[in-house]
Amino acid sequence: MQYRPTSIKLAVRSFLRVYADRAGIQQNQGFFIMPKRKSDTKLQEDGEPASKKKVTAEEGTKVPVEDKKVDNGTSAETNFAPTDKKTPDGRSSNLKVSAWNIAGLRAWMKKGCLSYISKEDADIYILQETKIPSDKVPKEAKVDGYFTYWNDSKEKAGYAGTALYSKEKPINVTFGIGVDKHDKEGRVITAEYEKYYVVGAYIPNSGRGLVRLDYRQEWDADFLTFLKGLDAKKPVIFCGDLNVAHQEIDLKNPKTNKNKTAGFTDQERDGFTKLLNEGFVDSFRHLYPDKKDMYSYWTYMGNCRAKNVGWRLDYFVLSKALVPNLCESTMRSNVMGSDHCPIILELAI
C-alpha cells in the first residue's frame, strides 16, 4: 500500500498530540526523544516509528512523591473546614472563595464532583472550562443555596466558558471585560459585592506552537486595564486559570518548557509581572514565598499528576488593599475530577 497523505498527517498529529503538551520537546536523536532507561521499557521488535514509546520532558522526570489518595471532593485527607490561620493582625477567616478549572461540566458532574460544592462549603465558586452552552446547563448544576451565573462561548459550543456561584446575591454581575474581541468565549464573570469585586476568569491559552501568543498579549493588556478600572472603585479578588506559571518555582520543568510551551513564555510571565506591578498580589506566593512542588495543573498525559509533574496555573490575585485580610490561599491538590485541582482563598473581611 502506498503512503497516503492522510496517514502521514495523522501520524504527525498523533505525535504532537501525545508528546508536545506542556512538555517541551527534548532534542535527542534528531526529531524524536529517546526514552529514559527504564526497567520495564522493552526494545522495539518491529519497524514502528520511534515516536511511539517516547517520553516527554514531563514524563521523563521521576519525582518521588508519597502516593496520594484519589477523591471527588470527598477526601478524608482533605480538611475542608475553615482554616485556623489568621490575618497578620489576628482576625479569623469569614469568607471562602474557591476556583476550579473543571475541564467540562458534564464530565465533571458524572464523576460526582458536584459534591465538592457542599463539601468545601465556600461562599463563592468560580468554575472555568465549563464547556457548555448556558442554555444547556443541567438544573442540578444550579446548586441549592447559591445564585449561579453562567458565561459561555458564543461561537464555539462546548469551548471554554465560566460559572460563578454565590451564597450571597451579588450587587451586580457582569460578563466579559467590555471589549468585544475578548468577550466571545465566555471567559470572565465579575460579581460586585459591598466591599469588593470578585473576577473569575479563564485566561486564553497561547496554544500549541504558541499560535495564540500574540492574541494572549493583547488580552493581557486589555484585561489589566479592566482590572485597574475595577480596582479604582473597590478592592478586587481576581481568580481562576490564568494560564501562566509565573516563575521557575511554579512548574516542575522550567528548563524544558521555557519559551516553548504555552504558559511559560517570557511574554506570558511578563504579563503577570506587570499585573503585580500595578498593585496586585499573588496571594499564594505572598504567603509561601519559597514553597516548591505546589501545583494546580497536571497534564493528563504520562501520569504526570501521580508524579506531581505539574504547573501552578490557578491563582487568587488580590488588590494590595486586601492583603491585610488574607488568612489562607492554597491548592486542594488531592481533589480529583479534572486536570486542574481546586484552589481556595480565605479572607477576614
Place this chain on the structure above:
Amino acid sequence: MQYRPTSIKLAVRSFLRVYADRAGIQQNQGFFIMPKRKSDTKLQEDGEPASKKKVTAEEGTKVPVEDKKVDNGTSAETNFAPTDKKTPDGRSSNLKVSAWNIAGLRAWMKKGCLSYISKEDADIYILQETKIPSDKVPKEAKVDGYFTYWNDSKEKAGYAGTALYSKEKPINVTFGIGVDKHDKEGRVITAEYEKYYVVGAYIPNSGRGLVRLDYRQEWDADFLTFLKGLDAKKPVIFCGDLNVAHQEIDLKNPKTNKNKTAGFTDQERDGFTKLLNEGFVDSFRHLYPDKKDMYSYWTYMGNCRAKNVGWRLDYFVLSKALVPNLCESTMRSNVMGSDHCPIILELAI
C-alpha cells in the same frame, strides 16, 4: 438570553439523532411523537420540549421475548459446533463462513470479541464496518491461523471498511468492484477459491432522509454487474451487511419504516429482488421461508435488541449452483459486541 441559531440547530439535530434512526417517525401532536402509555412514564414537570421523552416506532412496540443472555462470542447457549443439518442429498457441512458488521474494530476488540473468531472456528470471516485504516490494524486482530485482508475508506478515516479472514490462502483477493466511484470506501473484498468466490460487502446505507438513496441505486446496479461477472466464471458466495430488509417479514416494523427509513424503501428492496432474479438465492429465506422475528440488526437506541425490534440486513446470497450444497444459514442472535450479530453459512462443498 437570546435564541442563538446554533442552539436551534443543535436541538433539531439532537432530535433527529435520537428519534429518527430506522424508526419511522409517527405523526402525532404535530411534529413530535407522544409516548405510548407506559406505567413508568412520568409526566413532564417543567417546560422542556416534548421531544425529550418521546418514543420511536421501534421503541413503542412491545414484544414479549424471553430474556436473552448476553455474551461476546462465548455464550454457553450458542452452539458453535458444525451443524448437524445436511444438504438435501444428505451431505454434511465442510465449509463454514461467518459475516459480522462489527461497528468499529477497536471497540469490538476491547469488548473481547476477538474470541468469537476461535469460538466459531469458521473457515472464512467477513467483517464489515471495521472503521479503521488498514495501516492501523492492531497485529492481534490478524488472528493466527488465518490469512487476513483489509480494505479501508480512502478518504474518510474511521469510516466503513471491511476485512476478510481465511484459513486457506485464497487463489486471489481483490478489493472493490472495479468502478472508481464505488471503490473509495473500502466496502468490498473478494476472495477466489478453487470452486467459488466469496464476496464480502458492506453495502452503502441510504442515509438519514434517504440522502444517499440515488447513489445506492447506482451502486446496486454496478454491483449486480460485478456479481454476474463473477458468477459467469464460478459460483459466488456473497455476504455481509446488505443494508436492506427484503420483505415485511424481514423487519419488526414494516409499516412505519416503509419508504421512510434507509433499508426499507421500494428502491432498495427492488434492488435485492433484481439480484435474486439474476440467479441468486437468499440462503436464509430459502431454508426458512416463513420464519419470523429473525433479525441481524437492532438499533442501539431504545433497547431494541432486548425487545427484538430488529431488521434482517445481513445475508448470505448464493449463486443458484450452490443451493444443493446448502446445509445451514442462520443468525447468531445472542452473540453481542455490535448493533449487528454475526451470521453464519454452512456448506457441503
Place this chain on the structure above:
DNA sequence: CTTGCTACG
C-alpha cells in the same frame, strides 16, 4: 490523556 463536537449509522 481527556472533553466535547461532529458525521454517520
Place this chain on the structure above:
DNA sequence: CGTATCAAG
C-alpha cells in the same frame, strides 16, 4: 445509542 474523527488543552 454508540463508534470514530476532530479541535483544543
